Amino acid sequence: MIDFIPELKARGNPSSIMNFSVPIIAVTLTIITGSIIFAIMGFDPFFALTTFFISPISNSYGISELLVKATPLALIAVGLSFCFKNNLYNIGAEGQLTMGAVVGGGIGIYFHDTQGFWVLPLMVCGGAIGGALWATIPAFLKIRFNTNEILTSLMLVYIALLILDYLVVGPWKDPNGFSFPKTRKFGDSGRMPILFSGLRVHFGIIITLIGIFVSWLIFSKTMLGYQLKVTGFSPIASRYAGFSQNKLIYIAFIIAGACAGIAGLGEVSGPIGLLYRDISPNYGFTAIIVAFLGRLHPIGIVFASLVIALTYLGAEDAQLFMQIPAAVGFVFQGLVLFYLLGAELLVNYKIVFRKKI
Amino acid sequence: MDNLILKIDNISKSFPRVKANKNVTFNIRRNSVHALLGENGAGKSTFVKILYGLLKADEGKLIFNGNILNVESPSEARQKKIGMVFQHFSLFDSLSVRENLILGIDNDMSFSNLQKKVNEISDKYDLPLDLDAPINTLSAGQKQRVEIVRILLQDPELLIMDEPTSVLTPQEVESLFKTLNTLLKEGRTILYITHKLEEVINLCEEVTILRDGSVIESSMLENETAESLATKMLGKKLSEIKTDYSYVKNSINFKAHNVSQSFNNPFNTDLKNISFEVKEGEIFGIAGVAGNGQSELMGLLTGESINDVSGSIKFNETEIKNFNPKNRRDLSIAFVPENRLGHSAVPELTLIENVLLSQFPNNNFLKNGMINYKNIEIQAKKIVNDFNVVTPGVDVKASSLSGGNLQKFVIGREILSNPRLLIISHPTWGIDAGAEHSIRKSLIELAKSGTSVIVISQDLDELIEISHRISVIFNGKLSKSFDTNKISISEIGLLMGGNNFD
Numbered sequence: 001m002i003d004f005i006p007e008l009k010a011r012g013n014p015s016s017i018m019n020f021s022v023p024i025i026a027v028t029l030t031i032i033t034g035s036i037i038f039a040i041m042g043f044d045p046f047f048a049l050t051t052f053f054i055s056p057i058s059n060s061y062g063i064s065e066l067l068v069k070a071t072p073l074a075l076i077a078v079g080l081s082f083c084f085k086n087n088l089y090n091i092g093a094e095g096q097l098t099m100g101a102v103v104g105g106g107i108g109i110y111f112h113d114t115q116g117f118w119v120l121p122l123m124v125c126g127g128a129i130g131g132a133l134w135a136t137i138p139a140f141l142k143i144r145f146n147t148n149e150i151l152t153s154l155m156l157v158y159i160a161l162l163i164l165d166y167l168v169v170g171p172w173k174d175p176n177g178f179s180f181p182k183t184r185k186f187g188d189s190g191r192m193p194i195l196f197s198g199l200r201v202h203f204g205i206i207i208t209l210i211g212i213f214v215s216w217l218i219f220s221k222t223m224l225g226y227q228l229k230v231t232g233f234s235p236i237a238s239r240y241a242g243f244s245q246n247k248l249i250y251i252a253f254i255i256a257g258a259c260a261g262i263a264g265l266g267e268v269s270g271p272i273g274l275l276y277r278d279i280s281p282n283y284g285f286t287a288i289i290v291a292f293l294g295r296l297h298p299i300g301i302v303f304a305s306l307v308i309a310l311t312y313l314g315a316e317d318a319q320l321f322m323q324i325p326a327a328v329g330f331v332f333q334g335l336v337l338f339y340l341l342g343a344e345l346l347v348n349y350k351i352v353f354r355k356k357i
Numbered sequence: 358m359d360n361l362i363l364k365i366d367n368i369s370k371s372f373p374r375v376k377a378n379k380n381v382t383f384n385i386r387r388n389s390v391h392a393l394l395g396e397n398g399a400g401k402s403t404f405v406k407i408l409y410g411l412l413k414a415d416e417g418k419l420i421f422n423g424n425i426l427n428v429e430s431p432s433e434a435r436q437k438k439i440g441m442v443f444q445h446f447s448l449f450d451s452l453s454v455r456e457n458l459i460l461g462i463d464n465d466m467s468f469s470n471l472q473k474k475v476n477e478i479s480d481k482y483d484l485p486l487d488l489d490a491p492i493n494t495l496s497a498g499q500k501q502r503v504e505i506v507r508i509l510l511q512d513p514e515l516l517i518m519d520e521p522t523s524v525l526t527p528q529e530v531e532s533l534f535k536t537l538n539t540l541l542k543e544g545r546t547i548l549y550i551t552h553k554l555e556e557v558i559n560l561c562e563e564v565t566i567l568r569d570g571s572v573i574e575s576s577m578l579e580n581e582t583a584e585s586l587a588t589k590m591l592g593k594k595l596s597e598i599k600t601d602y603s604y605v606k607n608s609i610n611f612k613a614h615n616v617s618q619s620f621n622n623p624f625n626t627d628l629k630n631i632s633f634e635v636k637e638g639e640i641f642g643i644a645g646v647a648g649n650g651q652s653e654l655m656g657l658l659t660g661e662s663i664n665d666v667s668g669s670i671k672f673n674e675t676e677i678k679n680f681n682p683k684n685r686r687d688l689s690i691a692f693v694p695e696n697r698l699g700h701s702a703v704p705e706l707t708l709i710e711n712v713l714l715s716q717f718p719n720n721n722f723l724k725n726g727m728i729n730y731k732n733i734e735i736q737a738k739k740i741v742n743d744f745n746v747v748t749p750g751v752d753v754k755a756s757s758l759s760g761g762n763l764q765k766f767v768i769g770r771e772i773l774s775n776p777r778l779l780i781i782s783h784p785t786w787g788i789d790a791g792a793e794h795s796i797r798k799s800l801i802e803l804a805k806s807g808t809s810v811i812v813i814s815q816d817l818d819e820l821i822e823i824s825h826r827i828s829v830i831f832n833g834k835l836s837k838s839f840d841t842n843k844i845s846i847s848e849i850g851l852l853m854g855g856n857n858f859d
Binding site for chain 1: 429694700706715
């Protein structure tokens with residue numbers, strides 16, 4: 001017999017300080033929970049956390065790897081924030097990333113023995129167009145048939161992955177590749193320039209930083225950002241203002257798709273250099289966490305992408321030095337999202353126990 | 358027990374930057390109708406929310422029936438026999454009356470039991486209800502009836518009525534007053550919150566006047582006149598407004614001809630062959646009982662709803678039937694819809710950002726494709742200044758302003774864009790007398806400068822006060838128009854009831 005039933009009650013004026021600290025609280029709680037999990041698994045929590053969060057970035061190579069991972073995450077997340085601010089739940093960035101890599105990578109394969117400064121820019125454009133076109137499909141379906149974009153964008157991820165799969169084992173297979181499911185390498189003109197010799201951090205990070213800056217500009221200074229904000233808060237007010245909702249849906253999806261596509265192209269023309277099956281360790285899905293951890297703000301997203309990138313690196317080190325599966329990185333990402341949503345809820349609502357009548 | 362049902366002792370409540378209640382102290386006698394009179398923003402809503410458990414007072418105490426009252430939630434308040442009927446109905450539109458009644462009661466009750474109790478209450482208080490009717494098919498008066506029955510199911514001793522007549526027709530107001538009198542005869546107590554002086558005089562025995570969060574006076578009504586109440590409520594005298602025709606020009610700039618729109622759903626009223634014309638400098642009033650197609654007509658006039666429209670709508674010879682709101686603004690047509698929060702203003706955005714919501718061709722808010730927030734801030738400050746908007750600043754969220762002040766801000770925003778036609782729906786809905794007065798005055802000033810104004814309103818007094826011509830909308834049809842100085846209230850009343858339509 002339950003005598004007290006919990007109930008959520010809206011707080012009148014949520015504290016703005018608490019609101020601001022939600023990401024910090026989430027990360028702190030994640031670390032605490034993580035050490036408890038490590039302790040249960042029989043590891044010294046301090047040693048485990050050091051292995052997971054400190055040692056991966058204790059040298060320049062580590063820092064470079066962190067930036068390599070954060071590069072696509074931040075770019076995809078900032079693109080997604082255009083959708084999320086407009087209450088469009090595009091969770092298909094992984095598919096848009098894949099199609100960006102396919103179109104941009106296809107150009108790279110076609111020009112694999114051509115030299116020219118224009119090859120890489122052409123590939124980047126191809127990546128943007130591939131991702132953007134893939135993203136217009138859920139936008140079109142939503143506008144024309146009022147479908148739920150969560151479902152369509154997610155389903156399109158698997159279609160994109162299968163297209164990539166087909167290409168790398170079929171028509172685009174490397175003729176000298178001993179039937180491995182991969183394409184030939186891009187030419188040197190089709191590779192992202194390396195920024196520091198010996199390190200993998202590449203020109204993609206510059207593209208990401210430009211993307212971050214441009215999004216900040218759009219959100220804070222342009223009519224487009226204002227329109228997205230108004231529509232997200234109140235579709236009725238947006239209609240009153242005369243903003244075209246359909247146009248905004250297309251724009252948000254196209255920007256998100258283009259960002260994801262460029263991020264995908266950055267991966268294949270950067271660290272990888274060719275197309276194969278597993279070009280992305282779920283960057284497209286993880287970027288959703290990054291976007292919300294960064295509170296949909298371009299600057300917040302920069303920090304969030306670094307935190308989440310660290311969980312990828314930490315997982316690799318943990319696998320190496322502690323013999324635990326790399327999937328523990330996903331556990332940490334899940335924990336961050338869980339605490340983030342929880343903290344966000346509790347900042348805006350309080351739990352009261354009401355006596356059952 | 359003494360004859361005081363509720364003693365309010367030094368209640369204070371502050372919000373960031375605003376002190377909404379300052380040492381509010383007064384008593385409510387058992388079995389009386391006690392009026393709480395004040396402008397919007399005077400602190401009435403804050404006070405009743407504290408009483409009903411929606412807010413917590415910073416200081417002070419409430420003594421209800423001799424015991425300290427400490428309620429954490431409305432359901433706790435209802436258990437302690439305090440009931441409240443809100444100004445904005447809290448009903449589920451798509452559910453039936455019965456389902457809404459079931460949802461509103463805290464204790465378990467079977468359907469048959471409910472039926473029995475509802476019938477009892479309906480008979481006793483003359484509140485007929487069709488339990489199977491969906492809420493969205495009911496008029497405002499019927500919805501209020503549902504709210505009242507829902508509260509009476511809990512058998513309250515103290516009933517709080519928050520601006521109950523703001524959406525009712527004169528007939529509905531009359532039957533509400535009858536119900537309230539029956540409740541009084543049974544020994545219940547009513548706290549009646551309003552800003553309408555006539556109601557206080559007709560209904561109440563005792564009145565407490567709030568201004569700027571403080572009690573100005575608590576006194577028996579026999580010592581008061583309408584004038585003395587108004588002076589105490591506003592702290593200043595209202596100047597008279599007189600309608601004159603001298604500035605209405607002969608040139609017609611707005612023509613609607615045979616406009617129809619069908620929706621094919623039970624939630625909207627189809628518009629049928631609507632025709633009217635408006636001259637420059639003229640205020641054209643559209644009266645009518647709520648739910649007869651006003652909001653549909655507004656959607657049609659603003660361009661927010663332009664599907665399946667037949668007929669023609671011309672502004673200065675331009676056919677605007679298929680124009681969206683932005684296209685219409687480009688012709689200097691401005692709009693103020695009925696709802697402020699989430700329609701004509703975004704509550705989550707600041708006043709500065711809200712200025713940008715309605716953009717006109719002659720403003721300077723964009724520069725090289727970038728938003729020029731400096732110019733917008735100047736404009737926001739000008740609106741606040743010129744239209745006496747009470748706000749701690751222009752960088753606060755729209756949601757932090759009281760209804761009247763936000764409405765003044767929205768209307769100011771539209772008027773300062775120098776429109777050639779202003780279309781406004783329910784300009785003073787749920788607003789205090791001071792704001793009401795200044796809004797009506799600014800509409801007349803606007804017409805004097807040559808702008809045409811179309812006002813849709815349920816408040817007949819308001820239309821008579823400001824319009825040059827009045828039409829009545831009934832069941833999606835618009836009557837022919839009458840010069841305001843030549844018609845009688847009874848004529849309009851007949852039209853509002855659907856008589857005398859061709």
